[in-house]
Amino acid sequence: MYVVNNPAFFLSHRLPLAQAALARGDEVHLATMPGASVPEVLALGLVHHSLPMTRSGGNPLQELRTLGSIWRLFRRVKPDIVHLVTIKPVLYGGIAARLAGVPGMVAAISGLGFLFMGKSGWKRRIALQLYRCALGHRNSRVIFQNEEDRDALLQAGAVRPAQVVMIRGSGVDLQRYPALPEPDGPVRVVMAARLLRDKGVEEYVAAARQSAAAGAGVQWLLAGQPDPGNPASVTEDDVAGWRAEGAVEVLGERHDIAALYASAHIVALPSYREGLPKSLVEAAACGRAVVTTDVAGCRDAITPGVTGVLVPVKDAAALARAVMELAHDAEQRREMGRQGRLLAEAEFDIRKIVQMHLAIYDAVSPRQLAAPAA
Known part of the structure; x- marks a missing residue:
């Protein structure tokens, strides 16, 4: 199950991963806030779940409601693996996955957000504590796109070195994005x-x-x-x-x-x-x-x-x-x-990015954990 804030973001940044998982026979679910892109998600063969998630985080009661909804969803559907993408799904989904006993967790850190741009403050300290709770799953991998984000969470003790995987971005289809000669005319x-x-x-x-x-x-x-x-x-x-x-x-x-x-x-x-x-x-x-x-x-x-x-x-x-x-x-x-x-x-190359993710899913799969030792 992918947990992402926005269905349109999922389609633009993570869809090839879900399609590859479907192609190999996995059952794939997606949990997001409601959006105009949901019908497209359903047409692709994914099971969609709507979450009461907001873009901002100004209402503590609303945030607790979101966390509780994710926990209840995990308890009801019982996914083998959850893949959490963007800040709120990582924080709330990571905590919910631990509480609900989800066997395997993958968290994608696609930037740490505005809290890490300026000087350290109380909001940043709270965020780091949430990351420590969210990323503490015993059977998990945390994907980083750049070394600075990785080092920030390693130094804060929010991740263990064994969890860390480096993947440079969400990939690109090289056939859909060809390298063509520059056009004539003004630059x-x-x-x-x-x-x-x-x-x-x-x-x-x-x-x-x-x-x-x-x-x-x-x-x-x-x-x-x-x-x-x-x-x-x-x-x-x-x-x-x-x-x-x-x-x-x-x-x-x-x-x-x-x-x-x-x-x-x-x-x-x-x-x-x-x-x-x-x-x-x-x-x-x-x-x-x-x-x-x-x-x-x-x-x-x-x-x-x-x-x-x-x-x-x-x-x-x-x-x-x-x-x-x-x-x-x-x-x-x-x-x-x-x-x-x-x-x-x-x-x-998106093909390489997809294969790296499928290998991560296999590494945290409960089937892998259940296999007898060699």
């Missing part, structure tokens, strides 16, 4: 992400203004939309102002990311912190040079100086300079794209 840079302040969207817009003021001739594209359920989201008024200003071309939400990257020359993501961003994995597969920030997750998605360029976080001027330098150096830009594709083939 285009694109950022594709939810429009959150901690994704660096404001720095991206500021860098576009500086590029325009310098007469660089670079076109700056922004794909995504605000996320009203997230306190870090920009507003619709912000987006309307950017459209009116014209420094960036605001595209709205796009699902044809491979085609979008094929129409561009550079991919940028000036985020403050990530697990390992799918947008940069897809950029590598598409053979596009990357400009991103020197923070956890982002630096792990590239080979610095080989497939992309790292810039300081929250530094719009450095972002603008790096983009403009690549815009005017076609040879370096194209070589970075070529190396990015090689990186994707070596590290991000």
Whole structure:
């Protein structure tokens, strides 16, 4: 059973794992909050369970209700293995799995969230205590996408070294994301992400203004939309102002990311912190040079100086300079794209990612535990 906050996130980031488990004969369930993507989940042959889960965590009674609902679900369905993805499912699902006696648990740490961006405080201490409780399952694996998140939870005593598995991201289908030649015309840079302040969207817009003021001739594209359920989201008024200003071309939400990257020359993501961003994995597969920030997750998605360029976080001027330098150096830009594709083939191929997960499921399977010793 997969436990994820949002069914749309499951479809975009974990669906190949579930399909591979189904193909080998496993019964696969998915527990999420309600959403418009649930019918698609059902059509794929998965059993869906709705959870009373909210995006925010401001109401303690609501959070306890969510934890209790997950516990009751585990007690009723009795999954052999639960795979917990995103922060709330990991924290609450991990505690519920221990209380309900679920035989095997897999937790995917796809970023530790905003609590780990700033200085330590009481909220961070509470979060670490929750991680210690949630990840204490005796028969479990904890998947990390970058070393910084791994080290933070190891040092806090929230995970044991034997639990740790490193997998760089959720993978990419290399056939659906081909590496195509750069298009003709002006150099285009694109950022594709939810429009959150901690994704660096404001720095991206500021860098576009500086590029325009310098007469660089670079076109700056922004794909995504605000996320009203997230306190870090920009507003619709912000987006309307950017459209009116014209420094960036605001595209709205796009699902044809491979085609979008094929129409561009550079991919940028000036985020403050990530697990390992799918947008940069897809950029590598598409053979596009990357400009991103020197923070956890982002630096792990590239080979610095080989497939992309790292810039300081929250530094719009450095972002603008790096983009403009690549815009005017076609040879370096194209070589970075070529190396990015090689990186994707070596590290991000969805087929390899799927096989690694199936091996983890086998390792924590109660069938494996029941097998006689050799």
